[in-house]
Amino acid sequence: MVGEMLPLGTYIHLAATMSRPNALIYSLVRQFHNQNPQFTVSVAGIHSSAHSMTMAGIIKKAIIGFAGDNYPRPQPNALYSNILKGEPFEVELWSLLTLIQRLQAGAMRLPGFMTNSLLGSDMITDKLGKSVFVYPAPDSTEADPKKLAMVSPLNPDYTLIHAVIGDEDGNLVLTNPSGEGVWGAMAAVKGVIASCERIVPRGSIPAELISIPGTRVIALTEARFGAHPQSLRIMSLPHLEIFKDLSTYLDDYEFQIDANQAAAGEEKQKKRWMEEWVFTPKTHEDYLRYVGSQRLRKLSKFPDPLPLLPDQDPESVNDSEQMIILAARAIIEHVKRRGYTTLLAGIGAAHIACWTAARLLAKENIRVHVMTELGFYSMTPSMGDVFLFSQLHANGSQGLSDITQILGMLVPDKCLGVMGAAEIDWFGNVNSIATSKGKFIVGSGGANDIASTADCIIVAKAIRQRFVRKVNFITSNGDRVKEAVCQFGRFRRDKMEHLFEFTNWIAPPSDPEMEVEEAVLKFTNWFPPDEVPPKEEPKPTSEELTILRSLDPDRIYIEQFMVYRSLPGD
Incomplete structure (x- = not known):
């Protein structure tokens, strides 16, 4: 689906909800990995499975707030050591909130968004007069000068997102905590390409649960565990038939560590991981078989919280x-x-x-x-x-x-x-x-x-x-x-x-x-x-x-x- 919808050279946003669109990311990499880097990609953070885009060389420019590893600890990944020099892609660095504020401006078709962030930071230096504009604050005085920054809007061509459920009209349900929420999806000019845990009949989603209206969605596919190795939380509404047999699944920490280590490793380690998890599985169903049903069931079971330890020395x-x-x-x-x-x-x-x-x-x-x-x-x-x-x-x-x-x-x-x-x-x-x-x-x-x-x-x-x-x-x-x-x-x-x-x-x-x-x-x-x-x-x-x-x-x-x-x- 992704290969058919996305022309080379387009600008893609990857929605940074708690449930990343990893099934769609893998599909994107399979389709375009043997072509020259062409895509502009924006995402709040590149980590774990998203490293596959960098290892496949499909990113020309990245607009990001973070790139590295976030589990088991936040730390640099050697894959990105030289991005300030334009290798392996050109980079534009933002803070997390200002990246979302740019998407908000884009979604609301505003000329910009006022922010308290960035001022006094070196991140603003190469953006002044281009994507960041600085103005005196309303309460600024000569004795107490204050400033505000305005960030320019972001309008990706397409946004990829993974939802909990979607219906035949394309209406999508997200769940909290939702990270960036709906803003990346609503800012997309040409529309949203979505995956979800289940596609349900038209009209079966209560109106108050719809996060993204179907008018924004140009393609929808069903992908159980489509956020793996990230997590997905199902709303606690068991009385609704649309949620029947769906369950929350947790982060696959072991998988994320392996992905991070492969990205930071030697070239043969990168190739081995990419072959095993991205290229050999031709479809998402193949990928889930490689992950294994036992492992997936384990991710859907909530462990009992550990008790307080005995007094420590x-x-x-x-x-x-x-x-x-x-x-x-x-x-x-x-x-x-x-x-x-x-x-x-x-x-x-x-x-x-x-x-x-x-x-x-x-x-x-x-x-x-x-x-x-x-x-x-x-x-x-x-x-x-x-x-x-x-x-x-x-x-x-x-x-x-x-x-x-x-x-x-x-x-x-x-x-x-x-x-x-x-x-x-x-x-x-x-x-x-x-x-x-x-x-x-x-x-x-x-x-x-x-x-x-x-x-x-x-x-x-x-x-x-x-x-x-x-x-x-x-x-x-x-x-x-x-x-x-x-x-x-x-x-x-x-x-x-x-x-x-x-x-x-x-x-x-x-x-x-x-x-x-x-x-x-x-x-x-x-x-x-x-x-x-x-x-x-x-x-x-x-x-x-x-x-x-x-x-x-x-x-x-x-x-x-x-x-x-x-x-x-x-």
């Missing part, structure tokens, strides 16, 4: 665990002092720190709502599943929405952002895009959007090439970054023009005899404390460690050397 803590516990303490302190009502959890050690802090605050009857950028609100994580965007967490969330509501509406309102960083400098600027040698890291994701409108804490294991005096690229402006937490303490800054000061100290468990000045000079390019000695942090407690280890029983984020895969080229 605080003497066995490692550097990464100590860092996360210090970050949780910092979050708790800021919530109590400044009255934040929500936490925006960035993926990585940051979200484990948010989960830990929320549980500790709950013990004091203080409620803070943990949110994620793809649409989870007031999340209570399912114990044992450490992936931030797991559908298991939907069952423990008070609200489920989308990127626009979370990043655009809730983050600017009494929210504390908690994020990681590939680089952070002593003014709080964060880099997750370019190394000192011009190699690509991962992109902004939602980080720029969070730091643009919310006070922030950065959680990052200190190494000298990460805690730098000046970042190589400003992905997120540091004006609202209040604190940086690492494995041996906390650095704070009270005002935007101030440098970080080292205020809280505890010896790293890997070297308990280390002194304050030695730690700062060994692990950072920042200044050690000058006159006022830092406050001594108490050792992690059994309670803190028990909560942390119960949240991450497989020790994905709390291993001793929890760092980004080596930065490309460094």
